[in-house]
Amino acid sequence: MIITFIRTIILYLLVVFSMRIMGKRTIGELQPYELVIDIMISDLATVPMQSTDFPLLSGIIPILTLITLEIFMSYLSLKSRKIRRVLCGEPTTVIKNGEINYKNLKKLRFAHTDLLEELRQGGCDDVKEVKRAVVETNGKLSILLKKENSPLTKADAIKIFSNKDGKK
Amino acid sequence: MRDVITAIIILVLIISISVTFYCLSMNFCNDMSENLLLAKEAVEAGDYTLAAKYSQNCIDILEKSNLWLSAMANHEELNSIKTGILRAQQFIAFGDDEETMAELGEVSGLINHFAASEQISVENIF
Numbered sequence: 488m489i490i491t492f493i494r495t496i497i498l499y500l501l502v503v504f505s506m507r508i509m510g511k512r513t514i515g516e517l518q519p520y521e522l523v524i525d526i527m528i529s530d531l532a533t534v535p536m537q538s539t540d541f542p543l544l545s546g547i548i549p550i551l552t553l554i555t556l557e558i559f560m561s562y563l564s565l566k567s568r569k570i571r572r573v574l575c576g577e578p579t580t581v582i583k584n585g586e587i588n589y590k591n592l593k594k595l596r597f598a599h600t601d602l603l604e605e606l607r608q609g610g611c612d613d614v615k616e617v618k619r620a621v622v623e624t625n626g627k628l629s630i631l632l633k634k635e636n637s638p639l640t641k642a643d644a645i646k647i648f649s650n651k652d653g654k655k
Numbered sequence: 656m657r658d659v660i661t662a663i664i665i666l667v668l669i670i671s672i673s674v675t676f677y678c679l680s681m682n683f684c685n686d687m688s689e690n691l692l693l694a695k696e697a698v699e700a701g702d703y704t705l706a707a708k709y710s711q712n713c714i715d716i717l718e719k720s721n722l723w724l725s726a727m728a729n730h731e732e733l734n735s736i737k738t739g740i741l742r743a744q745q746f747i748a749f750g751d752d753e754e755t756m757a758e759l760g761e762v763s764g765l766i767n768h769f770a771a772s773e774q775i776s777v778e779n780i781f
Binding site for chain 2: 508539540541542543544548551552554555558559561562
C-alpha cells in the first residue's frame, strides 16, 4: 500500500509539472492536439499508479515524451503558419452579414440549432443582427454584431455628445 | 525558448535512459542465458554441484540487476524468472533431473521472451 502511495505522489508531481509546462489555458481554450495530449497524460499516469506490477518508468517515459512533443509542436506552430494550420486548423466563418453559411456549417458538422444556441449564449437573439460569426480553432464561436446592434461604447457616446454640442 | 531547451534536455535524457536500459537488458539476457545453458549441461552430465553453482550465478545476476531491472521490466515477469530459478535450485538440491530441466527450460523461455520484447523491431513496435 505504501508503494502505491509513494508512486501516486511521484506521478502527481509529474502530472502537475507537465500541466504547468502545457501553459495557463483552461480546457475550453485548448487546441485539439493539446486536449488530446492532456487526456493521454492523465490516462498514462493512472496505469502505474494503480498497478504496482508496471514499472514506474512505463508511465514516466511516455508522459515526458508527450510533454517534449507538445513543446516542440507549440514552438513550431509559433514559428510556422503552415504547421499551425495543420495542427490547429483555421477559423471558419459561419455567419456573414446576417446570412448563415450552411456550406461551412456542414463542413464543421455544426447543427443549425447549435449555432443558434451559441448565438443566444453570446447575447444575440437574431442571426440578422450578426455581422460576422466565426468558429475559432478551439471550437468557440466569436460573434461580431452589426454596428446598429452592438452596445454603446465610450467612443460612440463621445461622438454623439460632441455632435450634439456642435449643433448647439 | 527556455521551454524548448528544457524539452531538448528531457528528450536527450529519455533517449539516453532508453538506450542504457536496452544495453543493460541485452547484457542481462545474454549472461542469464549463458548460465542457464551451462546449468542444463551440468545437469545432463550429472554434475549437480556445478549446476547449483550456475543457478546461483543466475540468482546473483538477478540480484545485481534488480534496481534497474525493476524500473524497466514488468514486475510479474521478473517474479516468474526469480521463482523459476529458485525452484530449479531446489530440484537440483534434490537431484531431480526431469523437473530441473523443465524448470531451467521455462526460465530460459522467459528470458528469451524478455529479450525478444526489448528488441527494436517492427513486430514489437506494432
